[in-house]
Amino acid sequence: MQKIKVAINIFLFILVIGAGFFVLPICRAEQSEVTVSDGVIRAGERSWQAFPNWRGSLSLVIGDLNADGSREIVVAPGAGGGPHVRIFSFEGRLLGQFNAYASGFRGGVNLAVGDVNSDGRDEIVTGAGPGGGPHVRIFDGAGQVLNQWFAYSKWMKSGVLVQVERGQVVTSEQDVSFGFEMPVPFHRQEHRLSCEIASLTSVLLYKGVDITESELIGLQPQAEPMEYKNGIWGDPSKGYVGDIDASQPLMTGYGVYWEPIAEVAVNFRPAHSFRGADWEYLKAQLLADNALVVWGNLYDAPLALIWQTPEGAEVLGFRGEHAYMVIGWQGDSDSPDRVILMDPLRGRRNVSFDWFLRNWSFLGNSGVVVE
Ligand SMILES: [Ca+2]
Ligand SMILES: [Ca+2]
Helix, strand or coil: HHHHHHHHHHHHHHHHHHHHHHHCCCCCCCCCEEEECEEEEEEEEEECCCCCCCCEEEHHHHHCCCCCCCCCCEEECCCCCCCEEEEEEECCEEEEEEEECCCCCCCCCCEECCCCCCCCCCCCEEEECCCCCCEEECCCCCCCCEEEECCCCCEEECCCEEEEEEEEEEEEEHHHHHHHHHHHHHHCCCCCCCCCHHHHHHHHHHHHCCCCCCHHHHHECCCCCCCECEEEEECCCEEEEEEECCCCCCCCECCHHHHHHHHHHCCCCCCCEECCCCCHHHHHHHHHCEEEEHHHHHCCCCEEEECCCCCCCEEECCCCCEEEEEEEECCCCCCCCEEEEEEECCCEEEEHHHHHHHEHHHHHHHEEEEC
């Protein structure tokens, strides 16, 4: 289903690019043809530059913005350009201009016009270009914002194509290869083996909870016994195993698994742990603006550590056990080129999809979701 959607989006993209930017759009209005090429608008006998300093593609649409019976030309730079929208008469007179998005934005603007509020005047509908979030805005002919929303998760970077069909705004993703990135802040782990609670600190900060790692450590249960002896040690699914400042190779400190971390998280936000999940699950959580801590490893071929809990259960651990956050991807969301991580030791990283899937598999595709 997703594949079909992507294919349709690419088709729409080509259609709009083709119609809007490269193939000359020909619109009959007031006995004038309007074309645009190399930044020059031609309407009837007249021609003029849309933006003197812009040589890239343009988005151009035509509508009657003031209900006087004659239509206006609305134009904006395409991908790589600024957020600048200009309105011209068919005679080439500049009637108005405004920035549809923040002035530093360089993804270009996708345009549509149509009467979306049934008042007899056409509105200008804008969609941010690739690299921008799927931010749709509706402007009147004077450049005043009448309405705005995010068509998809605001952290999607694909840009958004807009059309008006029978007074309704219709949107589609522009270029899915730009992917998604949730701006989870980096919090460097404050202890040698505190990656799990440090990752939780980051995602809670992202969720607006003002908290420190030390405060969260105070809420983290300790697994008994504290010291490894005769093959018996604590259960990481019940609490922290060993000393948080000690050593995995010496088996004086280990870490903690997803269940106790989720229990700490629910003091502040809705949260739950999971195991045996797949990429689709992670993707759906991110698109719903839920933050993720997952369990993997510092090493590509980690050494297994096996011990028994006092209750007699066998624990499978790995030297290099490590928790980090998945915050996004680049490329097709079904099978990304790269997965973007926030690592409490190493900061923002992007890794291959295969590397991530293997790393995440060591401890059974587990993690914590914080809503
Ligand atoms: Ca008009
Ligand atoms: Ca209207």
